[in-house]
Amino acid sequence: xxxxxxxxxxxxxxxxxxxxxxxxxxxxxxxxxxxxxxxxxxxxxxxxxxxxxxxxxxxxxxxxxxxxxxxxxxxxxxxxxxxxxxxxxxxxxxxxxxxxxxxxxxxxxxxxxxxxxxxxxxxxxxxxxxxxxxxxxxxxxxxxxxxxxxxxxxxxxxxxxxxxxxxxxxxxxxxxxxxxxxxxxxxxxxxxxxxxxxxxxxxxxxxxxxxxxxxxxxxxxxxxxxxxxxxxxxxxxxxxxxxxxxxxxxxxxxxxxxxxxxxxxxxxxxxxxxxxxxxxxxxxxxxxxxxxxxxxxxxxxxxxxxxxxxxxxxxxxxxxxxxxxxxxxxxxxxxxxxxxxxxxxxxxxx
Amino acid sequence: xxxxxxxxxxxxxxxxxxxxxxxxxxxxxxxxxxxxxxxxxxxxxxxxxxxxxxxxxxxxxxxxxxxxxxxxxxxxxxxxxxxxxxxxxxxxxxxxxxxxxxxxxxxxxxxxxxxxxxxxxxxxxxxxxxxxxxxxxxxxxxxxxxxxxxxxxxxxxxxxxxxxxxxxxxxxxxxxxxxxxxxxxxxxxxxxxxxxxxxxxxxxxxxxxxxxxxxxxxxxxxxxxxxxxxxxxxxxxxxxxxxxxxxxxxxxxxxxxxxxxxxxxxxxxxxxxxxxxxxxxxxxxxxxxxxxxxxxxxxxxxxxxxxxxxxxxxxxxxxxxxxxxxxxxxxxxxxx
Numbered sequence: 195x196x197x198x199x200x201x202x203x204x205x206x207x208x209x210x211x212x213x214x215x216x217x218x219x220x221x222x223x224x225x226x227x228x229x230x231x232x233x234x235x236x237x238x239x240x241x242x243x244x245x246x247x248x249x250x251x252x253x254x255x256x257x258x259x260x261x262x263x264x265x266x267x268x269x270x271x272x273x274x275x276x277x278x279x280x281x282x283x284x285x286x287x288x289x290x291x292x293x294x295x296x297x298x299x300x301x302x303x304x305x306x307x308x309x310x311x312x313x314x315x316x317x318x319x320x321x322x323x324x325x326x327x328x329x330x331x332x333x334x335x336x337x338x339x340x341x342x343x344x345x346x347x348x349x350x351x352x353x354x355x356x357x358x359x360x361x362x363x364x365x366x367x368x369x370x371x372x373x374x375x376x377x378x379x380x381x382x383x384x385x386x387x388x389x390x391x392x393x394x395x396x397x398x399x400x401x402x403x404x405x406x407x408x409x410x411x412x413x414x415x416x417x418x419x420x421x422x423x424x425x426x427x428x429x430x431x432x433x434x435x436x437x438x439x440x441x442x443x444x445x446x447x448x449x450x451x452x453x454x455x456x457x458x459x460x461x462x463x464x465x466x467x468x469x470x471x472x473x474x475x476x477x478x479x480x481x482x483x484x485x486x487x488x489x490x491x492x493x494x495x496x497x498x499x500x501x502x503x504x505x506x507x508x509x510x511x512x513x514x515x516x517x518x519x520x521x522x523x524x525x526x527x528x529x530x531x532x533x534x535x536x537x538x539x540x541x542x543x544x
Numbered sequence: 545x546x547x548x549x550x551x552x553x554x555x556x557x558x559x560x561x562x563x564x565x566x567x568x569x570x571x572x573x574x575x576x577x578x579x580x581x582x583x584x585x586x587x588x589x590x591x592x593x594x595x596x597x598x599x600x601x602x603x604x605x606x607x608x609x610x611x612x613x614x615x616x617x618x619x620x621x622x623x624x625x626x627x628x629x630x631x632x633x634x635x636x637x638x639x640x641x642x643x644x645x646x647x648x649x650x651x652x653x654x655x656x657x658x659x660x661x662x663x664x665x666x667x668x669x670x671x672x673x674x675x676x677x678x679x680x681x682x683x684x685x686x687x688x689x690x691x692x693x694x695x696x697x698x699x700x701x702x703x704x705x706x707x708x709x710x711x712x713x714x715x716x717x718x719x720x721x722x723x724x725x726x727x728x729x730x731x732x733x734x735x736x737x738x739x740x741x742x743x744x745x746x747x748x749x750x751x752x753x754x755x756x757x758x759x760x761x762x763x764x765x766x767x768x769x770x771x772x773x774x775x776x777x778x779x780x781x782x783x784x785x786x787x788x789x790x791x792x793x794x795x796x797x798x799x800x801x802x803x804x805x806x807x808x809x810x811x812x813x814x815x816x817x818x819x820x821x822x823x824x825x826x827x828x829x830x831x832x833x834x835x836x837x838x839x840x841x842x843x844x845x846x847x848x849x850x851x852x853x854x855x856x857x858x859x860x861x862x863x864x865x866x867x868x869x870x871x872x873x874x875x876x877x878x879x880x
Contacts, residue, residue: 204707205663370616431614433660437723440608441674442647455664 206458212534219530222523226344233341240334242301242308244277247293257296267291276308298322300331302338302491314506324508327499332512335491340516342486343493346407347472351465353411358418359454359461365419366426367449373423380416388413396484406485410475421464425457463535466528470521477517493517550731550763551584551607555622556636558602560615562837574836576602578787578844579622581863582871584731584780589757589764591774591795593810594784595833600767601655603784604733607765608650609635609643626650628730648678648727655736657716661708667694667719668704674726693722696759698752714745718752725756731763739768750777771814775799783807786844787836789863793870803872806845843874851876 203211214220238245243256249267256262256277264271269280278299284291300321306313306329315325323332365373392409399405429435430453438448479485480494488495493513500509558577561570577599584590592600605611611618624635626649633646651674654660661670671693672686681689691701697718708716717737724732734753738746754777757764768774774781774795781798783791783806791804802808809827829848834840840847846856853876863873872878 204666205709368616433654433656434662436605436610436613437652437654437660437720438662438673439610439613440647440650440652441723441727442644442677443673444644452662456662 209534213530216530216533219526219528219533222526223530226520226523226527229340230344233337233344236337236341239296240298240300240302240337241296242277242299242304244281244293244295247277247280247291249291249293271309276310279310298334300334302330302335303489304331305329305489314503316506317508323512324506326496326509327503330489332496332508335496336493336512336516338491339493339496339513340520342403342491343473343476343520344469346403346476347469350407350410350414350472350475351468353407354414354468355418355461355465357411357415359422361415362419362422363426363449363454363457366423366428367430367445367453369427376419380419384416386413392479393482393484396479400487401485403486403490406476406479410472414471417468418461418464421460422457425460426453429453429456459535463528463532466524466531470524470528473517473521473524548585549583549627550586550588551765552625552627553583553603553607553622554581554625555579556581556603556606556624557619557621558599558606558611559619559621561617561619572837575787575839576836577606578839580784580787580789581622582780582782582789582792584763584765586730587757587761587763588779589754589766589777590780590782591766591768591778592782592784593769593771593774594790595769597833597836598784599787599836600769600784601735604652604735604765604767607635607731607733608647608652609638609640612640626730648674649729650731650733651724651727651729653717653720653724653732653734653737656740657713657720658708658740660720661716663708666705666707667711670708670719671704671723671726674723678727689726690722693726694719696725696756697722712745713741714749717741717749721749721753721756725760725762728760729762731765733765733767735767736769737766738773739770746773753777771799771811783810786833786839788844788860789871789873790845791870791872792863793867793872797867797870803866803870803877804874805849805851805877809850 232239238257241257245255245257247254247256247262247267254262254266256275262275264273264275267275267280269275269283271279277293277295281293281295284293305311308329311325311329313325313327313329315321315329317324321331321333323336326332326335361376365376391413395409396406401409426449435448435452438452443452476485476492477494477497480492481498482494483498485494486492493516496509496513500506500513503509556577557575557579560574560576562572562574563569564571580603582590592603594600602611606620607624611620620636622636626633626635626646628646628649635643635646638646665673668687668690671690675681675686675689687704690704694701694704699715699718699722703711708719711719717740720737737753738749741749750773753764756762766774766778778795780793781791781795782789783798783802783804785806791798791802791807798807799811802811805827809829812825812827827850829850831848834844834847840857842857842859843849843852843861846852849856856876861873861875863871866872866878
């Protein structure tokens, strides 16, 4: 039985196996995916709040339950407790109280207002990539920004694809007046100067993560419609679609069960490049100051601050190398996907 | 006779408008099918022959009402009356929503076995799709039915989990036949089902189709351009020329005693595996088939007809019964 299954692989499975043989792309894929999954656990890995505090026989979980004033643990600091100092103090006193800090005990938001933080600290064993102009830890900000960048790019690309597939697919499938109408809409829409539109909107409304995604989606869904329209237009005249229709399948099912799986090649091969586009879009908006509201950690904002303090090399080096490594790995994935989907290899199946 | 009819096509016409210019005005009409009439009896095989581009395939697609999906502005005239056991339905008048419940009654086998099976679906998924749509079978019953159908068309039930690209052309066409038979249809439209196959495979597939026709009590509209194949399997033969019906009658009559000059020319071109008869009278037609965009006036065939008369240009010849059950659209040969 297993032998039977081995012969009868779907095209997608064959392409996945081919993708796995392209080591550069495959390892980049593994690394990016694991880093992204890991980045969702950042609050317990990189955080100034302790994971567990045992104080006078009671347990506290500041990472999960949030703010505790310094006075809760009999610490003489204004505002929130500083857990690093608390740890050092209890250690020195050899007291029964104890706490467990995350592996990297700095948060991307704590600046010089917290005692002990200095501006422009050079990279050291405590601050791996130094601190920035407000005393925030660069490494912590870099990691949080990675999560935000990738999430932004993934959500943006998926939304663009969803709208692009729905509208482009319907244009190609139904044709006629519907197609004509949307072609004109797209022509008008694509002639708007989009960067200005975004800058104007961001200067009126204070942008947030989802507002930025919304604005970018409104602008960027067009790209996918061209590809999907062409794919659906080509596929709908094939006999397997006629066969599905002649057995009474609904238009919706024909579009998404029959045609879409056969139109997946441009969707999948362009996806990594769409993600690259999404990451760079957010970086450039943040760099220009129209992106995420401060103090959200973001590569563009870090780059902006770093360039105005260029002698502090770590502040430029960190975001630039992070971007470089991330983008090049996503491009490697894209290249490998493209090669795995090369129709020449399985020309009989096309 | 009339109560034995399954489909009665009357004066069917399929016109595709051609748009052009700045305002997409209608500039011309492709008259792919221009008023044809014929009928198919229950458990009957009707062969339909004609040159490429004469509208055979369009007739087939009009009969299952799927033309509108590819060209939404197509104009369909006349009637395609199906006499099912319980009701009489005119497919030419139904919307695609109303059509849905009759879809299981009429199925189609396509010309290109490589394009007609979705490459992303396994054979089991392909054949069980009509079962999901038209029956209330559960997954287990569907699997059994698929295995049974595969067995009927000469494939192994274990092959159900494979993908179409793992089969040869002849095997793929068998899968197409199994899919068409899945819902026990009354009529199967076979659109040149063997023309994409090797000659040796053609014979196998045709014999299979004939066996299945008897077993499933189904009618075929067998569209082909190979006359000897059509004569071999058909009860009746319809000859088409440029969107018009030239001749329609019992297979033996049309094949051995053709009346229409086009049918005569067509039949004289059938290759005979007999060297002693190589000097038989071949009627060689001059010129090319006119374009359906701008058909000749009167009889469409008059520009190439060996027996044409000036009167042929005046009016379209009447398609009438000249001998018993033998319809011909040529007044010149009437009474001959």
